Amino acid sequence: MLNPSSKFVISKCGRGVLIALSVLKQATKRRVGVGQLSLVEHSLCPLAASNTENLVHAVEYHYSNAKRQRKTAKVRIFAPLGLSAVDELYLWGLLNLTLAQPTVDGSLTATPHWCLRQMGIIDPGSRRGGRQYQQFAQALERLSVVNYLSDACYDATRGEYRKVSFGFLSYSLPVDPKSSRSWTINWDSTFFDLIHATGGGMRFDLSLYRSLDAASRRFLLFILKVGYRKGRLPVLDLRHLAVDLLGLSNRLAIHDMKVKVARTLKRLQDAEVIASSSIKRMEPGRFSVTFERGEYLNRLPDQINRISVQDSPMLEGLLAVGFENPAAVRLIKLYPSKLVAQWTDITQAAIEQFGPQHFRVSPMAFLTDSLKQASKGVRTPPDWWQDAKRKEQRTQQPTEAGKQVLSKLLHEVFGPERSASLSSDKPERAADLLKKFVET
Known part of the structure; x- marks a missing residue:
């Protein structure tokens, strides 16, 4: 990648100028992620990769209530298909892409190529449909059935900590993995409201994040989160840091925890995020972790701008239909x-299903006319497309074991009376069971 200050010769050809400007734009582009304030206080799953079905991850974190009293929040994360620490990269990256759209409505429609390129996971020349696409789809599948329960999650809109239960997202994508059509990601409304509220989320440098280990x-x-002010950083208990924040196993010997935490401290110190880190013995079997502000905290990146029309996720689909860029x-x-x-999706689906001969004039003419008529309210999507969308909707059903685990979690977090109202007369997605429970 070229340095923006590098000198180079631009061809007199118009195309050469455009290529050079494009390279400069990519070189200076800042990748950004968004995290929710309570969720970044603890791990979302064990640090070790886990594909265990019906995984339950129990963690705690500390907070101060309105009276400045220190409290402990208990969290349970239920992952029916397992969860990987790498999945958090997609979670935080996709949240930022959703919030950076000109119109923010809790959903994102884009091709996987666009998403991965915007997050910096692939470059513009990467082969479509490769390993990164499979990993992305698998991560979405795992994230789509996660259920999060907390007895004290910070709600920035209300300015208080509240009991919550929510999923992360749902999605709809073409059944054919070779399809060039866009994917649609819909965020859980409770979760998205927590993120979208002013003061409910935090933005960070996704490039630095991606360069680190989990x-x-x-x-x-x-x-x-804790270092955005100029004051001193907190002193942490080693076991709490290792188990609840990083996601290490609580069965590890304290010596092994020290080694692994020290390795993490060194990596962040090398990145200038922290400085002068140390692990000190407080009493037999108990250690504290201290560190100071690194230079990186004094040059935090600016807030991102909205995605421009030239970077719109819809552009790829329109170009695939046959339109020129202007x-x-x-x-x-x-x-x-x-x-x-x-x-655009209807047009691409028609091309894939019926071929170009399906259109009387051309796909571009059909799409242009459809947009004109639909904007006036006189044209609706065809029935065959609605049927195809229903088939593409993901309806993951929990196993009986998974439903029992979820019921136990609800009983533990919210009490026996409300959890008894959870009906199991017919199979439902775990996220839908939670929503039904919350509404009762």
Whole structure:
């Protein structure tokens, strides 16, 4: 990647100028992630990769209530398909891409290529449909069935800690893995409201985050949350840091915890996030972890800008239909985002299912006319497309063991009376069971 200050010769050819400007833009582009303030206080799953079905991860974190009293929040994360610490990269990255859209409505419609390129996981020349796409789809599948329960999650809108239960996201994507159509990600409304509220989320440098190992990533977000002010950073208990924040096993010997935590401290010290870190013995079997502010905390990145029309996730779909770049940009500017995304998907689905001969004139003419008519309210999506969308909707059903684990968690966190109202007459997704429980 070129340094923006590097000198180089630009061809007199117009295309050469565009290529050079594009390279400069990519070189200076800042990748950003978004984390929710309570969630970055603790790990979301064990640090070791876990594909165990019906995984339950129990953690705690400390907070101060309105009377400045120190309290302990108890959290349970239920992952029916398991969860990996690497999945957090997709979670925080996709949240930022959603919030950076011109219209923020709790959903993101984009191709996997666009998402991974915006997050810096692949470059523009990466082969479509490769290993990164499979990992992305698998991470989405795991994240889509996660259920989070906490007895004290910070709600920035209300300015208080509240009992909560929510999922992260749901999605709809083409059944055919070779399809070039966009994927749709819909965020759980309770979770998204916590993130979207002013003061409910924090932005961070995704490039630095991606360069670290999983333990250092978690510690980085915690430090960014508590270190945004100029004061001293907190002193942490070694076991709490290792088990609850980083996600190490509580069965590890204290000596092994010290070794692993020291390795994480060194990585963040090398990145200048912290300085002068040390682990001190307080009493037999108990240690404290201290560290000071690193230079990185004094040069935190600015808040991101909205994604421009030229970077819109809808642009790829319109170009795939056959539009030239200027015409595609005009359509994105002229019509609402959801309408463009919907009719682009209908057009691409028709090309894949029926072929180009399905259109009387051309796919571009059909899409342009459909947008014009749909914006007036006189054209609705065809029945065959609605049927296809229903087939693509993911309906993960929990196992009987998973339903029993979830019922036990609800009983533990919210009490026996409310958890008894959870009906099991017919199979439902775990996230839907939670929503039904919360509404009772």
